[in-house]
Amino acid sequence: MRRYFHPETDDIRLPGVLFALSDATRIGIVVALSDGSERTAGDLGGDIAKSTMTHHLKILREAGVLRVRSEGTRCYNSLRLDDLEDRFPGLLKQVLSSAARDGYAMADTHR
Amino acid sequence: MRRYFHPETDDIRLPGVLFALSDATRIGIVVALSDGSERTAGDLGGDIAKSTMTHHLKILREAGVLRVRSEGTRCYNSLRLDDLEDRFPGLLKQVLSSAARDGYAMADTHR
Numbered sequence: 001m002r003r004y005f006h007p008e009t010d011d012i013r014l015p016g017v018l019f020a021l022s023d024a025t026r027i028g029i030v031v032a033l034s035d036g037s038e039r040t041a042g043d044l045g046g047d048i049a050k051s052t053m054t055h056h057l058k059i060l061r062e063a064g065v066l067r068v069r070s071e072g073t074r075c076y077n078s079l080r081l082d083d084l085e086d087r088f089p090g091l092l093k094q095v096l097s098s099a100a101r102d103g104y105a106m107a108d109t110h111r
Numbered sequence: 112m113r114r115y116f117h118p119e120t121d122d123i124r125l126p127g128v129l130f131a132l133s134d135a136t137r138i139g140i141v142v143a144l145s146d147g148s149e150r151t152a153g154d155l156g157g158d159i160a161k162s163t164m165t166h167h168l169k170i171l172r173e174a175g176v177l178r179v180r181s182e183g184t185r186c187y188n189s190l191r192l193d194d195l196e197d198r199f200p201g202l203l204k205q206v207l208s209s210a211a212r213d214g215y216a217m218a219d220t221h222r
Contacts (some may be wrong), residue, residue: 014209019133022126094205098125101199
């Protein structure tokens with residue numbers, strides 16, 4: 001089973017988190033996962049090319065924004081809500097609120 | 112007098128703002144200006160090379176995070192606090208609070 005790198009909670013860095021959130025597609029991914037769900041790349045992808053989605057998920061994972069869990073041949077992505085709240089209380093909620101204001105969602109990420 | 116591009120308030124975009132804030136030096140600049148002060152690149156720069164500081168200030172300006180005002184041969188930078196609050200209420204304050212948590216400041220931006 002493939003092992004994915006995830007930073008420890010204490011190693012999650014503010015510039016890295018903000019960079020991970022600085023792209024419309026990645027904001028859409030975070031919005032889609034903000035209900036606490038676990039989703040595969042395919043669930044999240046819509047018309048986005050698989051390699052592009054893999055790239056975006058890797059940036060979010062390496063910044064500590066999401067976690068990947070392998071189960072058999074499938075990989076499930078979920079937000080590290082508690083870890084992010086522990087490191088930067090209120091930050092993700094604030095970004096989600098700003099994203100909601102501009103209507104970001106997975107169906108509408110190309111801008 | 113040189114004219115600098117500044118996006119209109121309505122044209123300030125969330126991914127662009129988050130990208131502008133996704134770098135330790137730029138977070139330090141925003142922290143330094145968060146008291147509402149106007150500062151020149153030289154005031155802000157410390158040991159940072161002038162060309163590097165110019166680059167960081169340009170990214171912040173083009174994202175709508177700061178405004179440059181020319182006066183004679185000098186250029187003064189200040190945060191667009193009201194415009195950002197208008198577009199994304201609470202966002203900058205939240206990023207500043209997360210930055211304070213990790214001790215970001217102009218004197219300590221290299222990490």
